[in-house]
Amino acid sequence: MHVSHAHTPSRLQLNPQGRLRHFLTTEGLSREQLTEILDFAESFLGPDGSIHNQPLLAGRTVMNLFFEASTRTLTTFAVAAKRLGADVLNIDIAKSSNSKGETLRDMLWNLEAMTADIFVVRHPHSGAPHFIASQVTPKVAIINAGDGRHAHPTQGMLDMLTIRRHAGDFTKLTVAIIGDIKHSRVARSEIHALQTLGAKEIRIIAPRTLQPRDYQELGVKVYERLEEGLDGADVVIALRVQNERMESPLLASPEEFYALYGLTPEKLRRAAPNALVMHPGPINRGVEIASEVADGPQSLILKQVNYGIAVRMAVLTLAMQGQLTTRGDA
Amino acid sequence: MHVSHAHTPSRLQLNPQGRLRHFLTTEGLSREQLTEILDFAESFLGPDGSIHNQPLLAGRTVMNLFFEASTRTLTTFAVAAKRLGADVLNIDIAKSSNSKGETLRDMLWNLEAMTADIFVVRHPHSGAPHFIASQVTPKVAIINAGDGRHAHPTQGMLDMLTIRRHAGDFTKLTVAIIGDIKHSRVARSEIHALQTLGAKEIRIIAPRTLQPRDYQELGVKVYERLEEGLDGADVVIALRVQNERMESPLLASPEEFYALYGLTPEKLRRAAPNALVMHPGPINRGVEIASEVADGPQSLILKQVNYGIAVRMAVLTLAMQGQLTTRGDA
Amino acid sequence: MHVSHAHTPSRLQLNPQGRLRHFLTTEGLSREQLTEILDFAESFLGPDGSIHNQPLLAGRTVMNLFFEASTRTLTTFAVAAKRLGADVLNIDIAKSSNSKGETLRDMLWNLEAMTADIFVVRHPHSGAPHFIASQVTPKVAIINAGDGRHAHPTQGMLDMLTIRRHAGDFTKLTVAIIGDIKHSRVARSEIHALQTLGAKEIRIIAPRTLQPRDYQELGVKVYERLEEGLDGADVVIALRVQNERMESPLLASPEEFYALYGLTPEKLRRAAPNALVMHPGPINRGVEIASEVADGPQSLILKQVNYGIAVRMAVLTLAMQGQLTTRGDA
Incomplete structure (x- = not known):
């Protein structure tokens, strides 16, 4: 164990036995750790989208702390926690004692x-879940549900599960991510996971204004033209254009974005069959x-x-288990 | 099975075996189907208002989608679903991704x-639950919790259960409904159910401006004067005056409405003992x-x-069962 | 049984067998009754803050009716009820039919x-839970979660449990309560419970403007100077300065309050070791x-x-049990 690394998110989210006790980021987790998450997730899945309930969190209390509104992600966590038998409480931050x-x-x-x-925890500031896990309540398992531009690790992992179930071996896959990579916590969590899982090639496709500065560190290939970036790609991930997160007019207009980067049936033909x-x-x-693509046979x-x-x-289950081991050690 | 009728709400809400898979309207359901609902509901009822819980929806996820505010109906559905062991989520439509x-x-x-x-589903537009069931998510069981002026079928059926328990045989009963029939989804659901269950006579009592145009199709007798409409009635249903649903000033004032149509002890004496x-x-x-009537011995x-x-x-249980059979067939 | 006292809160909250059926106030309950609550509460507590779940309210429906916002108290009741296996519904009063x-x-x-x-029930008006229990829904067990300036009995009792677990025998203890006693429902519930449990001495420390007029009835000693009031105290309770509840500028400023009544490490030295x-x-x-005190080793x-x-x-459990006995008698 590298004690000197104990302050980094990847170490912080592991207990002394190297098991998850928080889930803050996909960055720095090993291939074995990511694979364990995917395997465990798959164990809950039946054919046709059914989910096997298991009372692994019976008697546990899960609190959703959303400092940034998101009915969608909130609902998925609530459903997941209830299917595990947990008691779930959504804390209304706006009404909470903060106001007092x-x-x-x-x-x-x-x-x-x-x-x-x-x-x-969902929070508009990058690093908020990390801060909570390290400085505030380390004995509560913290699950990052999206923090600023930093990470959205459960989204990253569900994307990995989708790719593994439908395309198989990561080492044979070229994955192209299109859109506002610069501001996307989703893209960061995907890229870190794809790297660790051994994807053959990771491409990002974005106008210059929306390309991240650290793309070399991220180990990705950068494309400005959609057609080139899509060429032969096995997996194509279109990101949401999030006007609300951009601080300046980096995009001319939705229409112009669609003309250049919108995923249409025609452009999709550049990717692998x-x-x-x-x-x-x-x-x-x-x-x-395009709706034809979103609703088409290749869409997942x-x-x-x-x-x-x-x-x-x-x-939720893995972090709880790791947290309990840690509490037992304390 | 009349395939040509498959687009009507009454067919749409049945699976190929003729069992409920959605519950959208009381219109078009058979006497046997309505009676099955009443009998099943009665099986949950103990004396003095107690309810027998049964985990018939354990492991199922019920989502309340209220596009129109209603704490009251929302709460009854939440209580019912929880008493069946379901996981219940209230989706905050206003905050949801709609806004994105x-x-x-x-x-x-x-x-x-x-x-x-x-x-x-509760929705201000008539037909919204029907649209969802037919066009959007047919594999999710859709329960109509009130749509526009169209239907409020669970209210209609709870009224039937009330009548059956306290007055018995429908074929001997004259039922009078008072108030804004024209805009009332409750009245429509009641009238369709009463017809099918064989009520001897159905009367509606309303000022001309609030009488429905299709009363002949509905098979009801129309009265403008309260005293005449109440004469000898066995069941008297007063509707809520819903100013919020009326588009024009069809009522002079609450005071005038009360003078003409308010159910007072004196006027109630015109009905059957x-x-x-x-x-x-x-x-x-x-x-x-009048409060004396609302709180009086005849009030249910x-x-x-x-x-x-x-x-x-x-x-909830019947629709889930019918939906599961349908899914199994698909 | 003193029938003539049946209208007082203390009688109202007991069933004919003298057992709780509502919990409205600590005032007028006997030492045995308060001790039963403390003993029963303690039975749920494990070491280090863990709670033993027990399905004592399985199949019961708990509704939180908060006419005054409080995420904090609302959450504690929701957690408690869920840990007892109850179905919990938070009724959104603002959106409820009140608005209709x-x-x-x-x-x-x-x-x-x-x-x-x-x-x-939490309500801004003193006596609202009492009114509901006596005049509106006596067959529903009413738990007072804070009413106006009157009482906050669960807060009072959790404070008693804290004192008993950490300081032991009440008859040997001097307890000092500092702050806005006049407007504090918390202080009233504490004082009544402390009296009944036999505390050796109860002191209140407050500027004249925030001293209650009925302190002699309450049986407490009043101090205007913090240093004197703290002298030798075994338990020191600082109340929240609640600007929102004060109707007139009874406090000069937060800074001045802190200078005179703020609990600092220095001032705390006047209390018992x-x-x-x-x-x-x-x-x-x-x-x-002061943060040093709030986060210090003496803080509970x-x-x-x-x-x-x-x-x-x-x-929740005791009131439910007493209510059921009452319902059985009715």
């Missing part, structure tokens, strides 16, 4: 004292993706949502 | 992919009903609410 | 008819308490929150 002048730290300490076992089409949702039809968009329940069940 | 520009169709597809089994008094709630005391208003839990338990 | 002109009485009758077993420090939360750091602030879950589990 209580500090974030005091609010979290109080929720912990109310016997919370797991906090599912039967290339998988994915999108983290919610989709902007006619902006980053709704499968992603479905697998997301299983992935969240796996992550 | 997602289409209704995409939102519903996503919720279905999150392993929803049942959508309980011990006539049952019902109201779908919430009541406007001193508008459509709170019994209706209580039976509503049992009726919703029955409908 | 329904009376409070009709709303409560309707919720009762929806098979509610317990109402957890290892005196317990408590606060009902949420805390205003630097107003009524988070233990209070933790014990609060156990106390609420005890009170």
Whole structure:
């Protein structure tokens, strides 16, 4: 164990036995760790999208702390936790004691004292879940449900499960991610997971203004032209154009984006035959993706949502188990 | 099976075996089908309003989709689903991805992919639950919790259960419905159910402006004067005056309505001795009903609410069972 | 049994066998009754803040009716009820039929008819839970979660549990309560419980403007100077400065309050060695308490929150049991 690394997110989310006790990022986790999550998630999945319930979190209290609104992700975590038999509480942050002048730290300490076992945290600031796990409530398992531009690791892992189930061996796959990579926590979590799982090639396709500066560190190939980036790709992931997260007018207009980067049936033909089409949702039809593609036979968009329940069940359970071991050690 | 009728709500809500798989309207269901709902609902009812819990929906996920606010109906469905052991999620439509520009169709597809089994839908537009069941998510059991002016079938059925328990044989009963029939989805669901269950006579009592145009099709007798309409009635149902649903000033004032149509002890004496008094709630005391009547010995208003839990338990379970059979066939 | 006292809160909350059937106030309960609550609460507590779940309310429906916002108290009751296996519904009062002109009485009758077993009521008006229990829905067990300036009995009892676990025998203890006693429902519930449990001495420390007029009836000693009031105290309870509840500018400023009444490490030295420090939360750091004290070794602030879950589990269960006995008698 590298004690000197204990402050990094990847170490922070592991207990002394190297098992998950929080789930903050896909970055720095080993191939074995990611594969364990995928295998465990798959164990909950039946054919045709059914989910096997298992009371692995019976008697546990999961609190959803969403500092940024998201009915969609909130609902998937609530469904996953309930299918594991947990008690689930959505904490209304806007109405909470914050408004009475209580500090974030005091609010979290109080929720912990109310016997919370797991906090599912979404926050507009990058690093907030990490801060909570390291500085505030380390004995509560923290699951990152999206923090700023940093990470959205359960989305990253459900995308990996989708790819593994429908395309198989990562080492043979070229994966192309299209859109606003620069501001996308989804893309970062996907790229880190794809690297670790051994994807043959990872491409990002974006206008210059939306390309991340650290793409060399990320180990990806950068394309400005969609047609070139799609060439022969086995998996094509279109990101949502998130106007709300951009601070300046980096995009001319939705129409122009669609003309250049919108995934149409015609452009998709540049990819490998039967290339998988994915999108983290919610989709902007006619902006980053054409309806014919979103609803077409290559689209796995709704499968992603479905697998997301299983992935969240796996992550919630694994982090709880690792956290309990840690508490036992303490 | 009349394939040519497959597009009508009454066929749409049945599976090929003729069993409920959605519950959209009381219109077009057979006497046997309505009686099955009533019998099943009654099986949950103990004396004095207690309800026998049964885990018939254990492991199922019920999502409440209320596009129109209603704490009251929302709560009854939540209680009913929980008493059946289901996981219940209230989807906050206002905060949902709708606000991110997602289409209704995409939102519903996503919720279905999150392993929803049942959508309980309230919508301001007539036909919305029908549209969802036919065009969007046919594999999710859709329960209509009130759509526009069209139908409120669980309210209709809980009223039938109330009448059957307290007045017995429908074929001997004259039922009078008072108020804004024209805009009332409750009245429509009641009238269709009463017809099918063989009520001796159905009367509607309303000012001309609030009488429905299709009363002949509905097979009801129309009265403008309350005293005449009440004469000898065995069951008297006062509707809520819903100013919020009226588009033009069809009523002079609440005071005038009360003078002409308010159900007072004096006017109630025109009905049969011990006539049952019902109201779908919430009541406007001193508008459509006097407090002495609402709280009097003939009033079944709170019994209706209580039976509503049992009726919703029955409908949720039957639709789920019919839906599962259909899924198995698919 | 003193029938003539049946209208007082203390009698109202007991059934004919003298057992709790509501929990409205600590005032007037006997030492045996308070001790039973504490003992039962303690039975749920494991070491280190864990809680033993017990399905004592399985199949029961608990409705939280918060007419005054409080995420914190709402969450503790929801956690407690879920840990007892109850179905829990938070009724959104603001959105409820109140807005449709329904009376409070009709709303409560309707919720009762929806098979509610317990109402957890918070209300800005003193006496509202008492009114509901006596005049509206006596067959629903009413738990007071804070009413106006009157009482906050579960807070009072969790404070008693904290004192008993950490300081032992009440008859040897001097307890000092600091702050806005006049407007504090927490202080009233504490004082009544401390009296009944036989505390050696109860002191209140407050500026003249915030001293209650009835302190002689309450049987407490009043101090205007913090240093004098703290002298030799075994338990020190700092109250939250609640600007929102004060009707006039009774406090000069938070800074001035802190200078005179803020619990600092220096001032705390006037109390007994290892005196317990408590606060009902949420805390205003630097107003009524210094961070060094709130986070220091004498502070039991988070233990209070933790014990609060156990106390609420005890009170919910005891009131339900007493209510059922009453219903059986009726």
